[in-house]
Amino acid sequence: MTLPVDHPIVAAPRIGVLLINLGTPDAPDSPSVKRYLKQFLSDRRVVEIPALLWQPILRGIILNTRPKKSAHAYGLVWGPDGSPLAANTKAQAAALKDAFGADVMVDYAMRYGNPAIADRLAVMKAAGCDRVLIAPLYPQYCGATTATANDDAFRALMDMRWQPALRTLPPYHDDAAYIAALKSSIDTSLAALDFTPDALMASFHGMPERTLHMGDPYHCHCRKTARLLGEAMGRDLIVTFQSRFGRAKWLGPATDVTLAALPGQGVKKIAIVSPGFSSDCLETLEELAIRGRESFIEAGGTHFAYLPCLNASPVGVAMLDHLISRELSGWL
Ligand SMILES: C=CC1=C(C)c2cc3[nH]c(cc4nc(cc5[nH]c(cc1n2)c(C)c5CCC(=O)O)C(CCC(=O)O)=C4C)c(C)c3C=C
Numbered sequence: 413m414t415l416p417v418d419h420p421i422v423a424a425p426r427i428g429v430l431l432i433n434l435g436t437p438d439a440p441d442s443p444s445v446k447r448y449l450k451q452f453l454s455d456r457r458v459v460e461i462p463a464l465l466w467q468p469i470l471r472g473i474i475l476n477t478r479p480k481k482s483a484h485a486y487g488l489v490w491g492p493d494g495s496p497l498a499a500n501t502k503a504q505a506a507a508l509k510d511a512f513g514a515d516v517m518v519d520y521a522m523r524y525g526n527p528a529i530a531d532r533l534a535v536m537k538a539a540g541c542d543r544v545l546i547a548p549l550y551p552q553y554c555g556a557t558t559a560t561a562n563d564d565a566f567r568a569l570m571d572m573r574w575q576p577a578l579r580t581l582p583p584y585h586d587d588a589a590y591i592a593a594l595k596s597s598i599d600t601s602l603a604a605l606d607f608t609p610d611a612l613m614a615s616f617h618g619m620p621e622r623t624l625h626m627g628d629p630y631h632c633h634c635r636k637t638a639r640l641l642g643e644a645m646g647r648d649l650i651v652t653f654q655s656r657f658g659r660a661k662w663l664g665p666a667t668d669v670t671l672a673a674l675p676g677q678g679v680k681k682i683a684i685v686s687p688g689f690s691s692d693c694l695e696t697l698e699e700l701a702i703r704g705r706e707s708f709i710e711a712g713g714t715h716f717a718y719l720p721c722l723n724a725s726p727v728g729v730a731m732l733d734h735l736i737s738r739e740l741s742g743w744l
């Protein structure tokens with residue numbers, strides 16, 4: 413008997429789910445960090461300064477000074493499975509591997525560095541996926557994160573004669589499942605502390621303030637997440653923005669400045685969370701948990717706790733499963 417050509421004998425995955433995060437260097441050394449920063453900071457979605465002005469600054473100053481300092485910082489948080497961002501994203505994909513049934517293949521990629529988005533999309537295509545959900549793991553939409561991840565996936569499709577159909581995961585900053593997962597994770601972390609914090613701080617990654625005035629919804633998304641989380645927890649949160657880069661004015665109030673000021677205002681015991689990061693990474697583990705702690709204690713604080721991101725925790729994975737299942741509806 414001859415089977416029609418569109419009738420496969422062996423079941424192949426028809427649907428791909430590609431989790432995407434920012435990316436990270438391959439190793440905590442200056443050459444690897446330089447390669448990574450060159451790709452990251454050359455992205456016009458990340459640094460919105462005309463290339464003729466920016467590239468000489470990037471190549472002449474930043475790439476000659478920052479890699480050594482950043483490599484040292486990465487060295488402080490590097491684990492047995494490599495960069496925490498890579499290890500956590502890989503663990504999230506592994507935990508979701510069988511979540512959607514045999515027709516669905518789950519994988520992960522990074523916008524900068526490895527594994528590259530184009531490479532993983534090519535693998536999905538070769539495995540028989542004719543529909544792909546691109547899932548940038550950023551709860552709050554930002555041109556510098558969500559849009560550039562989607563851009564890169566769309567760019568990869570430009571080289572395909574026979575493209576898969578694409579969907580993209582919308583931002584989930586105000587989704588009830590995300591807020592509930594954050595609350596559950598924070599409650600568990602707080603219950604394990606040996607002190608009661610005077611305040612709970614939510615620190616989001618910053619971005620240049622100019623970008624807000626140009627229409628990027630990131631700041632509003634962060635504020636809405638914080639409001640909903642505060643309402644769910646029944647307490648006020650101190651909301652700050654971290655990781656300032658360059659000389660332009662960034663969103664405020666700044667996390668480092670606030671941490672140094674709080675003990676003088678009577679807040680001696682603090683717990684800090686970073687709801688905008690789906691995985692712990694350099695910015696949470698080094699900037700908050702190491703440097704943030706130092707500046708809070710130096711300023712007179714007595715107790716400091718950094719509470720982990722959702723990462724591949726059961727509650728975090730269940731939330732991703734819920735969001736992704738919704739986007740796959742009609743495809744399964
Ligand atoms: C979560 C959202 C993020 C936004 C918004 C964002 C914007 C943004 N970032 C930079 C510059 C740097 N960010 C760096 C690291 C970094 N940034 C994010 C997330 C967002 N960035 C993550 C998850 C990480 C960690 C990566 C890791 O490997 O763990 C760095 C590199 C580290 C360093 O040298 O300090 C830079 C530089 C800009 C300019 C920007 C603009 C909107």
Ligand SMILES: [Fe+2]
Binds near residue numbers: 617655
């Ligand atoms: Fe960043």
Ligand SMILES: [Fe+2]
Binds near residue numbers: 694
């Ligand atoms: Fe940083």
